[in-house]
Amino acid sequence: MPELPEIETIRRELLPKIIGRRFAGVSLNWPKAVRQPAAEEFRRRLVGQAICGLERRGKYLIFHLSSGEALILHLRMSGLLLLNYPEPDRHIRASFCFDDGSRLIFSDPRKLGAMWLVNDEDSVVGGLGPEPLGTSFTPQFLGELLRGRSAPIKAVLLDQRLIAGIGNIYADEALFRAQIHPQKSARDLSEDEVRRLYAAIREVLESGIAHKGATMRNFRRPNGQRGDAHCFFKVPRGKGRPCPVCGTPIERIALRGRGTYFCPRCQGGSLTAMLSATPLTS
DNA sequence: CCCGGAACCTGAAGGC
DNA sequence: TGCCTTCAGGTTCCGG
Numbered sequence: 001m002p003e004l005p006e007i008e009t010i011r012r013e014l015l016p017k018i019i020g021r022r023f024a025g026v027s028l029n030w031p032k033a034v035r036q037p038a039a040e041e042f043r044r045r046l047v048g049q050a051i052c053g054l055e056r057r058g059k060y061l062i063f064h065l066s067s068g069e070a071l072i073l074h075l076r077m078s079g080l081l082l083l084n085y086p087e088p089d090r091h092i093r094a095s096f097c098f099d100d101g102s103r104l105i106f107s108d109p110r111k112l113g114a115m116w117l118v119n120d121e122d123s124v125v126g127g128l129g130p131e132p133l134g135t136s137f138t139p140q141f142l143g144e145l146l147r148g149r150s151a152p153i154k155a156v157l158l159d160q161r162l163i164a165g166i167g168n169i170y171a172d173e174a175l176f177r178a179q180i181h182p183q184k185s186a187r188d189l190s191e192d193e194v195r196r197l198y199a200a201i202r203e204v205l206e207s208g209i210a211h212k213g214a215t216m217r218n219f220r221r222p223n224g225q226r227g228d229a230h231c232f233f234k235v236p237r238g239k240g241r242p243c244p245v246c247g248t249p250i251e252r253i254a255l256r257g258r259g260t261y262f263c264p265r266c267q268g269g270s271l272t273a274m275l276s277a278t279p280l281t282s
Numbered sequence: 283c284c285c286g287g288a289a290c291c292t293g294a295a296g297g298c
Numbered sequence: 299t300g301c302c303t304t305c306a307g308g309t310t311c312c313g314g
Contacts, residue, residue: 001307001308002307002308003307003308006307032290059308074308074309075307076309077291077292077306077307077308077309078291078306078307078308091292108291108292109291109292110290110291110306111291111292112290112292112308112309113308150283150284151284160309168306168307168308169307170307214307216307217294217306254286256286257287258307258308259305259306
C-alpha cells in the first residue's frame with residue numbers, strides 16, 4: 001500500500017525513536033521475506049548492531065547500521081511497521097527487539113514485503129531513478145525523460161527506474177490535477193502539460209507527507225495512527241462516481257494491470273473525446 | 283523494445 | 299448467511 005509519502009512518514013516518525021538503539025533480538029515468522037542473506041545469517045548478523053541512520057529511497061527504507069551494513073525494507077502492498085504497538089496482530093512476519101526494551105513489528109498480511117541485509121545498498125536500490133522531491137528532479141529533467149517515450153504517461157510515472165517513489169494512487173492523483181489522460185503517450189505531452197505534471201507530482205507528494213500519508217486501506221503510522229492524506233485526494237476511486245470538478249462519471253481502466261481512475265472530460269484524450277473533437281467531414 | 287498476463291500472497295468487499 | 303468473483307497503495311518474471 002505505501003508509496004513515497006507513506007514511507008517518508010514512517011521514516012520521520014520512527015527515526016527519533018530508534019536512532020542509537022541496538023538490535024537485541026530478531027525473530028522471523030516468515031523467513032521468505034528475507035531476500036538476502038539466508039534468514040539465519042540475516043538474524044545473526046543483525047543482532048548487536050546499532051542503528052545510526054534511517055533513510056528513504058523511493059519506497060525503500062534503509063537502516064544504516066554501526067557495522068557499515070544496511071538493513072533495507074520494502075513494504076510492498078500491505079506491509080506495516082509498528083513500534084511498541086500493544087494490539088494483537090496475526091500478521092506479524094518479523095519482530096525486532098531493541099536494547100531499551102522497545103519492539104518494532106513488521107506486519108504484512110499479504111506476505112509480499114521484503115528485507116535485505118547488505119554491505120552495498122546500491123545492490124538493492126542502485127537501479128532507482130531520482131527522488132521526485134529531490135533537487136535533480138526538475139521540469140527539464142521530466143521533459144527529457146518523456147521525450148521519445150511511447151509508453152502511456154502513467155506507466156512512465158510508475159516505472160521506478162525512471163522516477164522513484166510514485167505509486168498507483170499518487171500517479172492517478174497527479175494526472176488528474178495536471179488534467180492529463182493516463183493513457184496519453186509520454187512523448188505527446190505538450191510543454192505546458194509537462195510543467196503542469198511536474199507541479200502536480202510535487203504537490204501531491206508534498207501534501208501526502210504533510211498529512212502523514214494516506215490510509216485508504218490498512219496503512220498505519222508506526223504509532224498505529226492513520227494518515228489523513230486521502231482526505232485531500234481529488235479523484236474518486238470508484239467507477240461512475242462524479243468528478244468533483246465537472247460531475248462527469250469517473251472511468252476505470254486497467255493500465256499495466258493497475259486500476260486507473262480518471263475523469264474522461266477533465267483529462268480529455270479518451271478515444272471518444274478525441275474522435276468527437278476531430279472533424280469528420282471537411 | 284513493448285506489452286499483457288501471471289506470479290507472489292491474503293483478506294475485504296460486492297454481487298447474487 | 300454463504301458462495302463466488304473481483305479488487306487491493308508493488309515488483310518481477312515470462313512469453314509473444
